[in-house]
Amino acid sequence: MSAAVTVTIDGMPVTVPAGTTIIEAAKQAGVLVPHYCYHPSLPSPAVCRMCLVEVEKAPKLLPACVTQVAEGQVVHVNSATAKDARQGVLEFLLINHPLDCPICDQAGECELQDYVFQEGRGSTRYGEYAKRFNPVEEFGPDVLYVPNRCILCTRCVRFMDDVAGAPVLNVSERGDRAYIGIAEEQLLDHPWAGNVVDLCPVGSLLSKDFLHKARAWDLDKTSSICPGCTQGCNITIDTRDDVVVRFRPRPNLDVNRHFMCDTGRQGYRWLNRGDRVEAPLMREGTRLVATDWDRALDRLRVLLDKAAGSVVLLASGKLSTESLGLVRQLVAGRDVAAAIRVPMGDEQPLAGIPNLALRPERVPNLAGAELTGYTAGFERALASVGRAALVIVLDAEFTPDEEARLAVAGAELVWMGSVATDAQHQAQLVLPLTTMAEENGTYVNRDGRVQVFQQARGAPAMARPAWWVAGEVLAGPGPDSDAPATGAEAFAALGQHYPVFAGLTHANLGFTGRVLTPLHAGATP
């Protein structure tokens, strides 16, 4: 299978491993073969017939999704014959389609719309016949089925059958009466079911959560990493007017292929919280008063210098490695109990994809925290607050009981956080932080893969990344400081303190990240 095969696709020679399908080889040649039923993470049924291509010497058009390349093959994706065939398919797909794009969520990111626009007929020949009609059906807690828009590509059925291993969808009836069906008393409520909405190339399967929230063309899309668990699924954050409206999976064949779980998918709302800390707050007597960053940073330096004794650092596992690492460096060399809170849940694997699951550890950066000097022993760290000279909260969240325990005599409390809480009133200093959607940074997933997430929305008011705060303090006061000014610079600074990251940059991590090599093992300070 490792032998190489050279083929020519639309005039472009390309060499691919034997066994590659024409559709994949065409991608290598920079040619997109239009398709609906084919999906690289699903078995191919070759039923939509959209990917028929002309192969020289073949007696008829061949489906590019299941036809393997052969040495010397000459393929025409955009010949008149192939285009005619596609136009025919598009015409058939449209005769029963309601053409309700103005009210369809998929409009703007619809493959039917795109290909019809690209190479469909300008007008219908279907005439006055009634279109097929079936009522909208609720398939599950978050999935609606609009059968009239369905093109029967069966991606959803195959996902549930072959990937989720929970065959609750079917093709019912036959001929032009066919539709996607579900058994009575069964629901599309699998923990990974939401993927059928992404897989649907048209607006037939819709997310109730996203229903009519935004037009696709109004969305800004940012590549990111799911903050839901240690799996580190690659995602796209879609924002509209700076509000996060959905998470969608972004392909990374080594981490999540093309999928993400429903828990992760729904975990975007906290990024839109309104109760944010918007300015640094400094204790003046019994009150916290808003201040500017220069004064706040000075106060932080004082508090750090003044603290003679152990330090407790209570952090969130949603912080970037840059933030965790550089803040940890603020108290390097001292007696420190540093920990992140790791909420636990059930593991929910995606049966058909090895090593892909919603992990029990529901934080994205457990590995990054461990590499930068934190433990998961949050309770123990919290218990040692009573003996500490300085307690730094780094966006960790607490129960009311725990908040009460933070107020101990003799310890100064510095609170860096993104949201406002009552407990902050006990602090000497409150510093407003950005969330992961508001900064560039990295997470390290459970397999040691360092992955970059990018800023998806603006930070509220004066909020800054924790790494910026730490960088400024570490660099000392003054305008000529070499403190990092960007996430990428912060990552470079991190490498100076933690050799495990040496040689890596945001740029060379790229869109799919890199796994830390064994050379780096045990390099924590």
Added chain:
Amino acid sequence: MIHAAPNADGTVASHQPVFVGDVRAKLEALFPKYPTRQACLLPALWMVQESRGWISEAAMAEVGEVLGVTPAFVKGVVTFYTMYHTRPVGRHFIQVCTTSPCGLCGAEETLQAILRESGCGEMGATSPDGRFTAIEVECLGACGFATPILVDDDFIEGVTPERVPGILAAYK
């Protein structure tokens, strides 16, 4: 919902399992004949239909459980094959071939006669006395003996409108 099937009088009865006793034994006797349980799906559905006259969603779920496939899978299969009834039918089920070869030889008139004489009135309907349900079907594979019809399991050839009353009289 699923464990309920409407009775003739409109009341609702819960689903009584089909695959118990002799029927279960009959199904299990098929298992060694196929390398997978799933392969027994069509035979199992026939058994349900023989026993109940039609295949309810509850029965589909039961078949799925017995054979290790999901109710949705069973339903996809049931709705593919036109001989399986997904709703109750009359005591006698009449299938009339009207595909072209029979159509050339008067199948339409035979169909109309059957709809009229049986009291069904229209295709797919059950006669008011619950005796017959009649439908038009595609080629029954007896084109030289137009018009063939199936009444339950009885394959009757050469049916003409004139013969219809006599044929139907045999089914009470």
Added chain:
Amino acid sequence: MGYPHPSHPKETVLLSKYFGDPGARAYAGWVDRGGYEGLRKALAMPRAELIETVKQSGLRGRGGAGFPTGLKWSFMPKDDGKPHYLVCNADESEPGTFKDREILRWTPHGLIEGCAIAAYAIQAERIYVYIRGEFTEPWHIMTRAVEEAYASGALGANVFGTGTRIDLVLHRGAGAYICGEETAMMNSIEGKRGNPRIKPPFPAQSGLFGMPTTINNVETLAVVPHIVLRGAGWYKGLSLSSPKSTGTKLLSVCGHVQRPGNYEVTMGTPMRDLIFDMAGGMRPGRTLKAVIPGGSSVPIMSAAEAEDCVLDYEGIVARGSMLGSGGVIVMDDSTDMVKTIWRYTKFYAHESCAQCTQCREGTAWTTKVLERILSGRGKQADLQLLLDLAENMTGKTICVLSDSCAAPVVSGIQKFREEFDAYIAGARRPVLAAV
């Protein structure tokens, strides 16, 4: 013989010899008529020799595609340790075809014998005979015959004491024309929707339950014992025309003839003899208008093409159609071609499995356009539309169901355009209500 009519002198009676003879149905009666000698002989032959014999006979698949049977058997892997399956296609559903039904009803043991020989040749321990659900009587007859065959040692763990194991399972369909397509049939036996599969892989590599599988039609298998007993040369000699078309063929003749029935003829017999002599010709006062020679999936022939045609694989192709399954549908001058063609497309629209776009939508759309024409509201542009749709439905899908739907439309418009024009021009009274 021309069941249900007496044998005609122009027939060559081989498979149909015992049609109508209830005595041939029972095991003992079949043995009295020389049955199971072919199986006994085959079991004593090396498999390679057996396959070679069938190859040499020139036997081609009688289900419709006409693929050389011996060659098909030779594709099966040898001694690969995997289970092999033989599937007998008794899902006869091609409109116009009703020959296999008579084999199943009258000579069940002849079929079982053919199946057993084929199974031995391809090292299949198990045979599945897929009988369409509507064939209730054949099902009961076959069930009884299989029980007898087991009881008599013609099937089972030790066939005729040779140590060969051959099991046969009857599997009942449930109403789906497409299950006659070989890969759809495999899915159906596996308990799935009868969707045709993509090829490759071909059944001989990965077929039923993923194992090497051969699928043969009832008529094909039923003739095998005769070839084994009487030799490849004898069978090959049964031809009046091309060496590529050998043996006899059961032709189901239906429609507007005086004696519809199954006629068994030597390959190469003139179609004129079949229609006008054996089947009794047209009804009084009627003349031949058109013939569909190979089941509804093949192009329609005009009367001139049919009258001048030789009945074999090549002869019919030379006249613009195909031998197909051998279902000869005869239409006289009273036939409304537009309505007849509409009824065919309605059949295909009903039977489309729904997988491929062109078939799912195209068969239904084609039917609607024809309905519009028949309701008197057609336009001239509809004819070009029908041809365009047919073009988009031909050669583009997994199986040939949509091609089959297109064939009568295209040939109908080509050869009987004036009838379409008459509806469109309002010169013919609409026969369907407006849609």
